[in-house]
Amino acid sequence: MSGRRRLVVIGGDAAGMSAASQARRRDRDLEIIVLERGEYLSYAACGMPYLVGGQVPDPARLIARTAEQFRQQGIQVHLQHTVEAIDAGEQSLSVRTAKGEQLTQHYDELLIATGARDVRPELSGADAAGVFSLRGLGSGIALWDYVRNQRPQRAVVVGGGYIGLEIADALRRREIDTTLVDLLPEVMATLDPEMGALASGALRAMGVSLRLNARVEALDVADGRVACVRLGEAVLPADLVVFGIGARPNSELAGAAGIPLGVRGAIRVDRQLRTGLPHIWAAGDCAESLHRVTGRPTWQALGTVANKMGRIAGLNITGARAEFPGVVGTAITLVGETEIARTGLSEQESVALQLDPVAATIQDRTRAGYYPGAAPITVKLIARRQGGRLLGAQIVGGAGAGKRIDTISTCLTAGLSVEDLLQLDLAYAPPFSPVWDPVQTAARVLLGSVVNSQSRSDALESAND
Amino acid sequence: MSGRRRLVVIGGDAAGMSAASQARRRDRDLEIIVLERGEYLSYAACGMPYLVGGQVPDPARLIARTAEQFRQQGIQVHLQHTVEAIDAGEQSLSVRTAKGEQLTQHYDELLIATGARDVRPELSGADAAGVFSLRGLGSGIALWDYVRNQRPQRAVVVGGGYIGLEIADALRRREIDTTLVDLLPEVMATLDPEMGALASGALRAMGVSLRLNARVEALDVADGRVACVRLGEAVLPADLVVFGIGARPNSELAGAAGIPLGVRGAIRVDRQLRTGLPHIWAAGDCAESLHRVTGRPTWQALGTVANKMGRIAGLNITGARAEFPGVVGTAITLVGETEIARTGLSEQESVALQLDPVAATIQDRTRAGYYPGAAPITVKLIARRQGGRLLGAQIVGGAGAGKRIDTISTCLTAGLSVEDLLQLDLAYAPPFSPVWDPVQTAARVLLGSVVNSQSRSDALESAND
Numbered sequence: 001m002s003g004r005r006r007l008v009v010i011g012g013d014a015a016g017m018s019a020a021s022q023a024r025r026r027d028r029d030l031e032i033i034v035l036e037r038g039e040y041l042s043y044a045a046c047g048m049p050y051l052v053g054g055q056v057p058d059p060a061r062l063i064a065r066t067a068e069q070f071r072q073q074g075i076q077v078h079l080q081h082t083v084e085a086i087d088a089g090e091q092s093l094s095v096r097t098a099k100g101e102q103l104t105q106h107y108d109e110l111l112i113a114t115g116a117r118d119v120r121p122e123l124s125g126a127d128a129a130g131v132f133s134l135r136g137l138g139s140g141i142a143l144w145d146y147v148r149n150q151r152p153q154r155a156v157v158v159g160g161g162y163i164g165l166e167i168a169d170a171l172r173r174r175e176i177d178t179t180l181v182d183l184l185p186e187v188m189a190t191l192d193p194e195m196g197a198l199a200s201g202a203l204r205a206m207g208v209s210l211r212l213n214a215r216v217e218a219l220d221v222a223d224g225r226v227a228c229v230r231l232g233e234a235v236l237p238a239d240l241v242v243f244g245i246g247a248r249p250n251s252e253l254a255g256a257a258g259i260p261l262g263v264r265g266a267i268r269v270d271r272q273l274r275t276g277l278p279h280i281w282a283a284g285d286c287a288e289s290l291h292r293v294t295g296r297p298t299w300q301a302l303g304t305v306a307n308k309m310g311r312i313a314g315l316n317i318t319g320a321r322a323e324f325p326g327v328v329g330t331a332i333t334l335v336g337e338t339e340i341a342r343t344g345l346s347e348q349e350s351v352a353l354q355l356d357p358v359a360a361t362i363q364d365r366t367r368a369g370y371y372p373g374a375a376p377i378t379v380k381l382i383a384r385r386q387g388g389r390l391l392g393a394q395i396v397g398g399a400g401a402g403k404r405i406d407t408i409s410t411c412l413t414a415g416l417s418v419e420d421l422l423q424l425d426l427a428y429a430p431p432f433s434p435v436w437d438p439v440q441t442a443a444r445v446l447l448g449s450v451v452n453s454q455s456r457s458d459a460l461e462s463a464n465d
Numbered sequence: 466m467s468g469r470r471r472l473v474v475i476g477g478d479a480a481g482m483s484a485a486s487q488a489r490r491r492d493r494d495l496e497i498i499v500l501e502r503g504e505y506l507s508y509a510a511c512g513m514p515y516l517v518g519g520q521v522p523d524p525a526r527l528i529a530r531t532a533e534q535f536r537q538q539g540i541q542v543h544l545q546h547t548v549e550a551i552d553a554g555e556q557s558l559s560v561r562t563a564k565g566e567q568l569t570q571h572y573d574e575l576l577i578a579t580g581a582r583d584v585r586p587e588l589s590g591a592d593a594a595g596v597f598s599l600r601g602l603g604s605g606i607a608l609w610d611y612v613r614n615q616r617p618q619r620a621v622v623v624g625g626g627y628i629g630l631e632i633a634d635a636l637r638r639r640e641i642d643t644t645l646v647d648l649l650p651e652v653m654a655t656l657d658p659e660m661g662a663l664a665s666g667a668l669r670a671m672g673v674s675l676r677l678n679a680r681v682e683a684l685d686v687a688d689g690r691v692a693c694v695r696l697g698e699a700v701l702p703a704d705l706v707v708f709g710i711g712a713r714p715n716s717e718l719a720g721a722a723g724i725p726l727g728v729r730g731a732i733r734v735d736r737q738l739r740t741g742l743p744h745i746w747a748a749g750d751c752a753e754s755l756h757r758v759t760g761r762p763t764w765q766a767l768g769t770v771a772n773k774m775g776r777i778a779g780l781n782i783t784g785a786r787a788e789f790p791g792v793v794g795t796a797i798t799l800v801g802e803t804e805i806a807r808t809g810l811s812e813q814e815s816v817a818l819q820l821d822p823v824a825a826t827i828q829d830r831t832r833a834g835y836y837p838g839a840a841p842i843t844v845k846l847i848a849r850r851q852g853g854r855l856l857g858a859q860i861v862g863g864a865g866a867g868k869r870i871d872t873i874s875t876c877l878t879a880g881l882s883v884e885d886l887l888q889l890d891l892a893y894a895p896p897f898s899p900v901w902d903p904v905q906t907a908a909r910v911l912l913g914s915v916v917n918s919q920s921r922s923d924a925l926e927s928a929n930d
Contacts, residue, residue: 014900047835047895061835162894292890303900304893325888325920332892341892370512370526403865403898406872406891413889414879414921423790424878425757426871427797427806428769429627430512433868435479435768455790456879 004031007317008093008107010083010253012036013043014306015284015313016113017065020075022314030318032075033105035095037082040137041067046303048140049163052147053170059141086110086257088277109279109317112259112267113310114250116285116301121158121243125219130226133243134163143242147174152240155179156229157208158216160187160196162333163244165203169335171240172206179209179236181216181229190331191394192346194361195380198396202338211236247301249286262288266299271323273313281317283309290326293344293391293412294353300327328412329392332402339402343409344392347382358385360446364438366400368430377401381408381418381442388418388450393439400432404439418443419455469496472782473558473572475548475718477501478508479771480749480778481578482530485540487779495783497540498570500560502547505602506532511768513605514628517612518635524606551575551722553742574744574782577724577732578775579715581750581766586623586708590684595691598708599628608707612639617705620644621694622673623681625652625661627798628709630668634800636705637671644674644701646681646694655796656859657811659826660845663861667803676701712766714751727753731764736788738778746782748774755791758809758856758877759818765792793877794857797867804867808874809857812847823850825911829903831865833895842866844907846873846883853883853915858904865897869904883908884920 007023009016012034020032034041044062051059067077080098083105087093091110095103118133120126130152132143146152153176157168160182171178180187180203186196187203187210200210211231219241220228229236249266260276262268267275267282271290275282284306291298305327315322332341350357359382367374375398382391393408395401411421422443428435436444447453472488474481477499485497499506509527516524532542545563548570552558558570583598585591595617597608611617618641622633625647636643645652645668651661652668652675665675676696684706685693694701714731725741727733732740732747736755740747749771756763770792780787797806815822824847832839840863847856858873860866876886887908893900901909912918 044833044835044895044900046893046900047833050836050895055837056835302893304891307900308888323920326890328890330890330892332894332897334894334896339897343890343892368509368512370509370521371515372520400865400868403868403892404871406869406889406902407875409890409892410872410875410879410881413885414875414881416875416879420878423773424871425791425793425795425808425874426769427795427808427868427874428511428767429797429799430509430515431799432797432804435509435511435772437871455788 004029005108006031006033006106007109007111008105009034009111009113011113011115011284012041012077013045013113013115013284014303015310016111017042017070018307018310019111019113019283019314019317020070021073022311023318024073024075026315026318026320034070034075034077035081035083035105036077036079038136038138039079041065041070041077041079043137045137048134048137049166049170051140051144052167053173059137059144062137083253086253088257088280091279107279110281111313111317112254112275112280112282112286113284114253114286116247116249118243119246119248121216121245123216123219125221125226128219128221128226129224130239131219131241131243146240147171147176152176154238155240155242156181156236156238157242157244159244159246160184161189161244161246162331165199165333165335167242167244168203168208169206172208176240179211181211181214181231183213183215185212188340190346191342192348192380195378195394195396198378199335199340202335202340205338206336249299249301251286254282254286263297264299268297271325272316272321273309273324281313283313289324292326292328298327298329300329302331328409330405330409332405337398338396339398340396341402341405342392342394343405344390344412345382346392346394350382350391355391356385357382357391358446358449360442360449362438362442362445364441365434366398366438367432368434371430375399375401377438379438379442381439381446383418383446383450385449386451387454388447390416390418390421404437407439414456416456417454418447418450419453422447469494470573471496471498471571472574472576473570474499474576474578476578476580476749477506477542478510478578478580478749479768480775481576482507482535483772483775484576484578484748484779484782485535486538487776488783489538489540491780491783491785499535499540499542500546500548500570501542501544503601503603504544506530506535506542506544508602510602513599513602514631514635516605516609517632518638524602524609527602548718551718551745553722553745556744572744575746576778576782577719577740577745577747577751578749579718579751581712581714583708584711584713586681586710588681588684590686590691593684593686593691594689595704596684596706596708611705612636612641615704617641619703620705620707621646621701621703622707622709624709624711625649626654626709626711627796630664630798630800632707632709633668633673634671637673641705644676646676646679646696648678648680650677653805655811656807657813657845660843660859660861663843664800664805667800667805670803671801714764714766716751719747719751728762729764733762736790737781737786738774738789746778748778754789757791757793763792763794765794767796793874795870795874797870802863803861804863805861806867806870807857807859808870809855809877810847811857811859815847815856820856821850822847822856823911823914825907825914827903827907827910829906830899831863831903832897833899836895840864840866842903844903846904846907846911848883848911848915850914851916852919853912855881855883855886869902872904879921881921882919883912883915884918887912
């Protein structure tokens with residue numbers, strides 16, 4: 001063992017590699033070892049649906065950087081190395097290699113960045129050929145291979161969240177008959193139902209058949225390959241089934257080592273991303289984060305969040321005192337030509353949290369009405385009735401609609417009100433927006449429901465005070 | 466004279482009609498009279514370049530609402546009525562009608578919304594046929610008529626600001642040989658020069674010839690029509706010349722009445738939009754507003770600002786106590802396929818204000834690099850060296866680049882820092898953004914130049930505290 005301090009990172013994707021790179025930039029002497037149980041490092045998991053859909057021609061495009069590139073930075077990367085146990089007292093790990101060797105790895109600082117995994121259905125037939133879910137680049141490549149080589153004709157996608165929608169979109173681009181099954185009356189449970197209905201409409205516009213309020217009860221298998229999906233009485237013939245029914249944090253290793261877990265089993269961390277045990281940090285999809293609107297811990301498995309947390313972990317492990325302030329729950333996806341985005345709390349979530357919300361939904365255009373290419377946009381805005389502090393927003397519309405959610409995400413982060421949003425100096429020219437940006441038109445309508453409207457930004461001082 | 470209270474509005478465009486409509490909604494009894502000296506009400510001035518360029522087929526599309534529509538709301542509209550004097554002591558106006566009649570109009574409350582006008586060149590030949598500048602819908606229609614009916618072959622556009630760029634773009638869409646002349650080394654003086662160079666490049670890519678560091682010294686006229694533009698030694702043959710060399714507030718009427726004027730001669734107003742004389746308000750392009758970054762008065766003639774100010778004036782005139790908090794200097798335009806946007810202070814402006822700025826400029830893509838249609842985007846970000854409070858940003862890029870400026874505008878409004886921007890939970894999916902949004906990549910780079918980095922949003926409490 002050398003005399004250098006040693007950081008060991010478990011997990012070689014967004015959070016782990018961001019942390020390793022950040023730590024390397026700040027500390028040239030630190031020994032950095034990354035243990036990744038899979039075959040790939042630092043890949044763009046969010047890009048897998050576009051590989052399946054054909055927009056991305058080659059899985060190699062999804063690999064941001066190779067192990068060799070990291071090694072040239074002085075980061076030791078070990079693929080197919082599975083950490084089986086953490087001994088927090090001894091500051092050591094039990095590691096099994098692809099060849100079955102057992103190793104012990106000492107650490108001075110440990111970052112757990114083990115990510116999340118898809119929820120697999122507990123159904124007979126779920127292991128048959130033709131049944132997929134997305135968990136890591138290997139599974140994405142397997143689905144891509146199956147679609148290209150087996151040429152399935154009829155697909156069933158189970159689950160109407162982001163992955164379900166993106167895979168249904170991808171399969172329609174491959175001209176596969178596609179049915180999407182969801183438990184609820186509309187897809188996209190993270191939206192309020194009337195906005196989810198717009199997402200359902202976008203799927204139908206792509207030719208996706210929807211089976212809503214429906215539960216998959218069994219998969220029929222013939223010759224080892226999936227043949228039908230049973231929804232109670234209904235039977236859907238299928239030679240491809242893709243599950244996108246949720247995810248959960250990979251926190252068992254941490255839990256077994258006595259590290260406290262929190263929301264949905266994610267690893268509990270403070271704002272500096274320390275776990276409850278000394279010299280052990282956690283970042284990315286395996287860890288909790290703070291929801292900046294509710295002030296409560298939340299669990300959000302997203303690549304952007306993982307990258308941000310990784311950076312903070314890398315800073316702090318090398319002696320900085322940076323904080324990860326948390327998330328506001330922003331997400332976006334594309335179905336055909338329809339952009340779907342959300343941030344903050346939905347109206348339903350706000351009611352459940354007893355925040356006494358008011359909401360307004362408006363329909364507008366992405367550009368000046370007289371300018372060519374103005375696409376429809378629907379904006380739902382949610383705020384507290386008393387004072388009007390913004391709580392969340394949902395946007396569904398054509399090109400240019402979705403990224404407008406960033407304005408609201410920024411408002412939520414800064415604690416701005418409906419009145420503040422209405423007064424923002426947003427960019428206007430006819431090819432880009434109506435005179436009142438649609439998010440501000442929603443604010444104008446919502447303002448009528450706010451009692452004792454307040455403005456937070458009144459209190460802000462100017463930059464040269 | 467009736468016993469009803471009477472609001473008189475001078476000027477029937479964005480600010481005036483927004484105020485009149487807002488006042489009408491809040492007070493059904495108020496008598497509301499709008500005096501407009503021109504022939505049109507409430508038209509989309511920003512749309513005129515697209516009429517010239519052909520994207521908008523018909524000037525009628527640019528008229529948001531007609532006088533008749535306002536009359537049905539109970540707003541009395543008088544077109545071609547010119548207010549010649551304000552007697553603030555008597556609360557009355559001297560008005561001349563199109564027929565030459567002189568009237569006296571009493572008011573209880575007066576809103577001055579006289580807008581701005583273009584700066585006309587003091588050059589011989591500037592009155593010749595074929596010489597235009599844009600000041601009101603009439604002039605836009607005249608240019609549109611000229612382009613369609615006179616079929617000019619060679620145009621010179623003088624001035625490289627928003628109007629100049631948009632008109633040059635429009636003329637190229639009409640396949641007219643177009644030269645743009647500007648005094649400075651690059652177009653778009655509201656950008657820092659290296660970003661202005663990108664705007665210059667976008668013009669060249671559309672086939673616009675640029676004459677930079679050049680001054681128009683004379684116009685040659687033949688048979689009453691413009692024939693050449695003289696730039697010192699150089700002579701540019703031209704059968705169409707369009708000036709876009711700036712604007713100034715229409716504040717002479719107010720000034721003559723003893724109303725205090727401020728920055729660039731705009732009418733001085735408080736945050737409730739009261740002028741210095743009782744019962745007289747001002748809003749829109751004729752009035753000052755507060756720059757929320759500098760904390761100083763500024764003058765910004767923009768339709769969005771005029772609409773917002775009009776709303777506030779209409780609220781306050783009917784007894785509310787609303788405030789117009791000001792602007793951050795956001796603007797956007799399109800040249801060919803290139804989106805150009807800015808907000809806040811430029812680096813040059815920040816230096817001039819002795820704000821000790823640091824700046825970073827990055828090149829990135831609008832989407833994940835592996836996703837089709839990812840367009841280039843350049844982001845320049847400016848902040849205070851001490852603490853990193855954001856001061857401004859400039860963005861030039863392809864589809865989806867420009868409206869990202871709204872995220873920064875919102876940050877400026879909330880007083881956020883580079884660190885805060887970096888931590889924002891912005892929307893990510895491969896069709897919309899790289900994992901780190903380009904504005905955040907700029908923040909990552911800029912953070913390295915910030916001393917004692919601070920986070921404002923750390924102090925923000927959650928919504929259910």
